Amino acid sequence: xTSTILEFRxxxxxxxxxxxxDRMSFGIEKQDMIALVGPNGVGKTTLLKLASRLLxxxxxxxxxxxxxxxxxxxxxxxxxxxxxPQELEIPFNFPVEEIVxxxxxxxxxxxxxxxxxxxxxxxxxxxxxxxxxxxHRVYSELSGGERQRVKIAIGLAQQPKLMLxxxxxxxxxxxxxxELIALLRQLNESGITIxxxxxxxxxxxxNFSSVIMLTPEPSWIAGPAAELMxxxxxxxxxxxxxxxxxxxxxxxxxxGVVQAW
Amino acid sequence: xxxxxxxxxxxxxxxxSRTLNIVLLVALLLAIxxxxxxxxxxxxxxxxxxxxxxxxxxxxxxxxxxxxxLPRVVAAALxxxxxxxxxxxxxxxxxxxxxxxxxxxxxxxxxxxxxxxxFLIPTLSFAGFGATAVxxxxxxxxxxxxxxxxxxAGGRFAMETLLLAGFAxxxxxxxxxxxxxxxxxxxxxxxxxxxxxxxxxxxxxxxxQIALLAPLVGIAILLALPLAGRLNTLxxxxxxxxxxxxxxxxxxxxxxxxxxxxxxxxxSLGGLIGFVGLLVPHFLRILIGPNHVRLLPAxxxxxxTxxxxxxxxxxxxxxxxxxxxxxxxxxxxxPAFLYLLNHRSRESRQ
Numbered sequence: 001x002t003s004t005i006l007e008f009r010x011x012x013x014x015x016x017x018x019x020x021x022d023r024m025s026f027g028i029e030k031q032d033m034i035a036l037v038g039p040n041g042v043g044k045t046t047l048l049k050l051a052s053r054l055l056x057x058x059x060x061x062x063x064x065x066x067x068x069x070x071x072x073x074x075x076x077x078x079x080x081x082x083x084x085p086q087e088l089e090i091p092f093n094f095p096v097e098e099i100v101x102x103x104x105x106x107x108x109x110x111x112x113x114x115x116x117x118x119x120x121x122x123x124x125x126x127x128x129x130x131x132x133x134x135x136h137r138v139y140s141e142l143s144g145g146e147r148q149r150v151k152i153a154i155g156l157a158q159q160p161k162l163m164l165x166x167x168x169x170x171x172x173x174x175x176x177x178x179e180l181i182a183l184l185r186q187l188n189e190s191g192i193t194i195x196x197x198x199x200x201x202x203x204x205x206x207n208f209s210s211v212i213m214l215t216p217e218p219s220w221i222a223g224p225a226a227e228l229m230x231x232x233x234x235x236x237x238x239x240x241x242x243x244x245x246x247x248x249x250x251x252x253x254x255x256g257v258v259q260a261w
Numbered sequence: 262x263x264x265x266x267x268x269x270x271x272x273x274x275x276x277x278s279r280t281l282n283i284v285l286l287v288a289l290l291l292a293i294x295x296x297x298x299x300x301x302x303x304x305x306x307x308x309x310x311x312x313x314x315x316x317x318x319x320x321x322x323x324x325x326x327x328x329x330x331l332p333r334v335v336a337a338a339l340x341x342x343x344x345x346x347x348x349x350x351x352x353x354x355x356x357x358x359x360x361x362x363x364x365x366x367x368x369x370x371x372x373x374x375x376x377x378x379x380f381l382i383p384t385l386s387f388a389g390f391g392a393t394a395v396x397x398x399x400x401x402x403x404x405x406x407x408x409x410x411x412x413x414a415g416g417r418f419a420m421e422t423l424l425l426a427g428f429a430x431x432x433x434x435x436x437x438x439x440x441x442x443x444x445x446x447x448x449x450x451x452x453x454x455x456x457x458x459x460x461x462x463x464x465x466x467x468x469x470q471i472a473l474l475a476p477l478v479g480i481a482i483l484l485a486l487p488l489a490g491r492l493n494t495l496x497x498x499x500x501x502x503x504x505x506x507x508x509x510x511x512x513x514x515x516x517x518x519x520x521x522x523x524x525x526x527x528x529s530l531g532g533l534i535g536f537v538g539l540l541v542p543h544f545l546r547i548l549i550g551p552n553h554v555r556l557l558p559a560x561x562x563x564x565x566t567x568x569x570x571x572x573x574x575x576x577x578x579x580x581x582x583x584x585x586x587x588x589x590x591x592x593x594x595x596p597a598f599l600y601l602l603n604h605r606s607r608e609s610r611q
Contacts, residue, residue, distance in 0.1 A: 105507065
């Protein structure tokens with residue numbers, strides 16, 4: 001057994017004529033907390049969908065727990081990997097508790113009803129993200145921050161080893177962003193490996209141990225957050241001048257403000 | 262937004278689904294009893310009950326009950342159960358409360374297929390159905406597939422396309438009746454059936470028709486019950502359901518096949534009875550919430566009761582004249598449809 005939980009080997013993916021991911025290879029260590037950064041449209045969502053088998057790679061191989069992703073049985077995979085999508089719209093007045101309970105579907109046979117184990121997992125998941133008080137509320141009436149927590153609770157009910165999150169801090173005010181990142185760190189400390197697409201670079205530098213940075217060429221760099229969160233690298237990835245970037249982003253390593261001030 | 266809405270919706274204090282199902286079952290039995298008693302000749306409920314319990318007793322009441330009233334009441338129950346259950350299935354599949362077999366055009370597709378059977382292949386038949394029933398099923402399935410591919414864009418269903426597809430099929434059906442009238446060998450009985458279908462007029466089926474359709478409707482609803490849980494997962498979206506290990510394609514196919522079977526059965530008994538599959542699930546959702554596992558059996562029971570009452574009203578309110586029950590459900594369902602449409606578009610504009 002290695003300590004790698006997710007491994008991309010020469011994975012490529014195209015959308016139409018456009019090559020999004022070009023022979024990407026990287027490994028994610030168990031219990032790591034990794035940020036996926038890069039400009040819009042660069043393929044962050046695609047990468048997360050590849051890692052959860054919602055999309056097949058055009059070439060290359062993805063391994064989960066040293067086992068090709070393609071060989072995982074249909075109901076085993078969601079017990080190991082949970083993807084928290086960017087948007088979740090739910091029709092009808094489904095209450096939060098019934099939404100979170102869907103995370104137990106991978107554990108239930110076709111005719112099965114929920115077991116005490118399922119109900120415990122749902123209760124624990126709601127407890128962990130602090131939405132017990134919302135359990136009878138209608139999902140479609142919740143605020144952005146509340147919805148984000150419900151989505152994470154679905155993922156937790158799956159009891160995964162690896163959680164993939166697509167822009168979990170999007171549409172959240174700064175206070176909710178800080179709370180959400182604290183929640184992710186807490187989940188990470190409890191043993192779940194985290195790979196999250198994040199836009200706010202300041203949040204990344206402060207909270208994530210490693211970074212995978214996608215650039216539009218297409219190209220990518222992966223490494224410790226302190227090494228990758230450097231203005232010249234970020235400026236290149238986001239096609240912006242380093243001085244302009246410096247007004248928004250505070251580099252962590254030097255502890256100082258970047259240039260131009 | 263209505264100003265009266267105070268605070269968030271709390272769903273805790275809803276009726277339990279077992280209580281509701283018992284209430285609905287009792288209501289259904291009472292509806293059967295009273296609907297059988299009501300009509301041109303009013304029979305005392307006690308006599309209906311006695312005759313039903315001892316069917317061998319001879320007499321006028323027996324002729325009226327078993328020859329006229331009960332077959333029609335049973336037909337209403339079957340059609341109501343089938344249409345309401347189909348409404349729940351299609352609404353879950355399309356993630357849209359407007360997806361009723363009439364609105365989607367699958368009822369129209371079934372009627373069109375059935376009409377082709379009556380006029381073009383009239384010789385093929387058994388138990389009063391034969392080719393007609395098979396073609397009605399095919400018409401329903403084909404309409405559903407058509408609507409599916411027209412309305413789907415980016416994993417979501419455009420409401421405009423859903424509604425327009427239903428409109429188009431309805432118009433085609435109307436046009437087809439004109440064409441069939443010109444058909445030189447058009448039998449009078451065939452034209453009468455077609456006219457009844459267009460208006461949503463329940464007929465008096467033979468007991469052999471009921472013997473064929475009652476098990477079909479019952480089995481289709483039973484087979485749909487395990488799908489109900491899957492439709493709950495599908496509420497999160499097709500991609501999310503796939504991520505949770507559901508094989509979405511199979512759920513979709515089973516839903517379309519069972520919904521089309523139920524629609525074809527309903528259409529062969531009563532033609533285009535609109536909005537039942539929209540009204541009944543909508544009101545039950547208010548009572549017991551949107552969980553399809555609870556909603557499906559309640560909709561089948563509630564739909565049966567609803568259509569028995571609606572048809573009894575339609576045939577007695579203006580006696581000796583009779584209005585087609587489809588006309589009555591359109592009066593009730595039309596406004597409900599418009600309300601839901603307005604509600605939905607306001608939601609999606611937010």
